[in-house]
Amino acid sequence: MDNQAAVSTRAGGVLAATCISTLVVNANTSAVSILLPAISEDTGTSVTTLQWAVTGYSLVGAAVIVTSGSLGDVFGRKRVFQLGLLLFVISCVLIALAQTGGMVIAGRVIQGAAGATILACGLSLLSVANDGEEQLRAVSLWGAAAAVGAAAGPLLGGLLVDFTGWQGLFWIDAIVAVLCMVLTFMTVSESRDPNRPRSIDYAGTVLIAATLTPLIFAFTKSGDWGWLSAATLGCFAVSIAAGYAFIVVEGRVAVPLLDLALLRNRVLVGSTIAILIGAGTINGLMYLLSLYFQDPATLNFSPLEAGLATLPATIGLVVVAPLVPKLAAKFGGRQTIGVGFLLTTIGFVIVGFTEASWEYAAFLLPLVLIAVGMGLSNGPASSAATAAVPQSQVGGASGVSNMARYVGAAVATALAATIYGTVIANQTADGAAQADALASGLAGAAWLMAIFSFLGVLMALVMKRHRPPAGTLDDAAASAAAALHTLPTSATAGVGTGR
Known part of the structure; x- marks a missing residue:
C-alpha cells in the first residue's frame, strides 16, 4: 500500500470511529429520559431521585468537556479517546447490571465524563487527521452523526424497552463502544499538540463541579427543605463560594479552563x-x-x-x-x-x-x-x-x-x-x-x-x-x-x- 493510500485508510478509520462513537453517545444521552419510568419500576427508586441520572450526567460533562480535550492535547488524543470509550463501556455495564437507582446514577455520572471525553477528543482526532476541504467534510459528517444519534435516541430507547428491557440499550452501546475501541486501535494514529503547555487546569474542573453540584442539589431538595431553609441557603452559599474560587483560579493558572478575557x-x-x-x-x-x-x-x-x-x-x-x-x-x-x-x-x-x-x-x-x-x-x-x-x-x-x-x-x-x-x-x-x-x-x-x-x-x-x-x-x-x-x-x- 503506498503512502497516500495508507493516509486515506487512516483518515477513513478515524472518521468511522469518531462518527460511530458520537452517534452512540448522543443516542444514549437522549434515550435515558424515556427509560426512567421503567428503571424506576425495576429498581424501586422514585423518578424524582432518578432525575440525577440526567442532571448528574450533564454536571460531570460540564466539568470535563474542556479538560478532556486538554488531556488529549498533552498526553495523546488517541489514548484519551480510548480511555473515554473504556469508561463508557464500564458505565454501560454498571448501569445494565444495576439493581438499585444509586448504581444507575453512579453509572450515569461516569458516563457523563466518558461522553464528554469521547466528543472532545474524537473531534480533535478528526480535525488533525484531515486538512482543508477534507477536514470540513469530516467534521460535517461527525456533526450529522451527532444530530442523527440525538434524534433517534428516544425512539431507540422506547423500542428496546419493549423488546429487551431498559438494560438492552446499555448492553448494545457497550458492544458498539468496544468495537470502536478495536477500530481506533487498528486505524488511528496518536497525535499531540507539541506547542501546548503541559499544565492542566484540574482545579478549574473540580471547582466547576463544586459550583454546580450544590446548586442543583438545592433546586432538587428545595421542595422538601423550603427555599429559605438553612440547608437550601447553605447549598447556594457553597455554590457561590466555589464559583468565586473558580474565577480566582482561572485568573492565575497558566492554561485556564475558561479564559476570562473572552x-x-x-x-x-x-x-x-x-x-x-x-x-x-x-x-x-x-x-x-x-x-x-x-x-x-x-x-x-x-x-x-x-x-x-x-x-x-x-x-x-x-x-x-x-x-x-x-x-x-x-x-x-x-x-x-x-x-x-x-x-x-x-x-x-x-x-x-x-x-x-x-x-x-x-x-x-x-x-x-x-x-x-x-x-x-x-x-x-x-x-x-x-x-x-x-x-x-x-x-x-x-x-x-x-x-x-x-x-x-x-x-x-x-x-x-x-x-x-x-x-x-x-x-x-x-x-x-x-x-x-x-x-x-x-x-x-x-x-x-x-x-x-x-x-x-x-x-x-x-x-x-x-x-x-x-x-x-x-x-x-x-x-x-x-x-x-x-x-x-x-x-x-x-x-x-x-x-
Whole structure:
C-alpha cells in the first residue's frame, strides 16, 4: 500500500470511529429520559431521585468537556479517546447490571465524563487527521452523526424497552463502544499538540463541579427543605463560594479552563447565553414529556409510544436546522436567533395551559413550534460563538459554548423537575385528582421554560451584530449539530467558505 493510500485508510478509520462513537453517545444521552419510568419500576427508586441520572450526567460533562480535550492535547488524543470509550463501556455495564437507582446514577455520572471525553477528543482526532476541504467534510459528517444519534435516541430507547428491557440499550452501546475501541486501535494514529503547555487546569474542573453540584442539589431538595431553609441557603452559599474560587483560579493558572478575557466579548457572551438557554429548555422539556406521556394517570403511553411522541421535537429540530444558515445569511444572525426564541416561547406558553383532558394531538403544535424555534436559534448562536473571536481563540470560544450546553441541561432539568414535583405534591395534598396534578406540574414547569426562552428574545435584541455563515453545506451540518456541539462554520476565523 503506498503512502497516500495508507493516509486515506487512516483518515477513513478515524472518521468511522469518531462518527460511530458520537452517534452512540448522543443516542444514549437522549434515550435515558424515556427509560426512567421503567428503571424506576425495576429498581424501586422514585423518578424524582432518578432525575440525577440526567442532571448528574450533564454536571460531570460540564466539568470535563474542556479538560478532556486538554488531556488529549498533552498526553495523546488517541489514548484519551480510548480511555473515554473504556469508561463508557464500564458505565454501560454498571448501569445494565444495576439493581438499585444509586448504581444507575453512579453509572450515569461516569458516563457523563466518558461522553464528554469521547466528543472532545474524537473531534480533535478528526480535525488533525484531515486538512482543508477534507477536514470540513469530516467534521460535517461527525456533526450529522451527532444530530442523527440525538434524534433517534428516544425512539431507540422506547423500542428496546419493549423488546429487551431498559438494560438492552446499555448492553448494545457497550458492544458498539468496544468495537470502536478495536477500530481506533487498528486505524488511528496518536497525535499531540507539541506547542501546548503541559499544565492542566484540574482545579478549574473540580471547582466547576463544586459550583454546580450544590446548586442543583438545592433546586432538587428545595421542595422538601423550603427555599429559605438553612440547608437550601447553605447549598447556594457553597455554590457561590466555589464559583468565586473558580474565577480566582482561572485568573492565575497558566492554561485556564475558561479564559476570562473572552467574557469581554459581547457576541460570545450573548451566543453562550443563547446556547445555555436552548440546551436547558429542550433537555428540560424532553425530561418532563417523557414522564408525562408515560404516566398511567395521563396518556399512559408505552416507552415506544413515548419515544414516537417526542419525534416532532427531536427530528423537527434536525430537519429545520440545516436550512437556518441561509436564513441567517439573508436576514442576520441576531434576527434569526430572536425569531427562534420567540417561537420557542410561544410553544412553551401553549404547554403552560396543559389540561388533564388533553390528548396527544394537543401537544403537536407546541412541539413543532419549539422544534422550529430551537433550530432557528441554535445554529446562529453556535456559529456566532466561534465567528466573534480571532482564530487563536476559536478553541476557547468553542469550549465555553460546549460547557454552556452541559450547564444549561443540568440546571434547567433540575429546575423543571423540582417545579414539576412540587406542584404535583401541592396539588395532590389539596385533594386534586392525579391527572389534574400532573397537568398542573407540567404547565408550571413549561411557564418557567417560557420565561427562559423569552429572555433569549431579549438577549438577541441587545446582542451585537456578527458575521453570519455563508450558508454552505458544511454550515448546514454544523447547524444540525448545534444543539449538541459547536462546530466551525464559514464565518469562523481561519475557516474557508466550504462547499
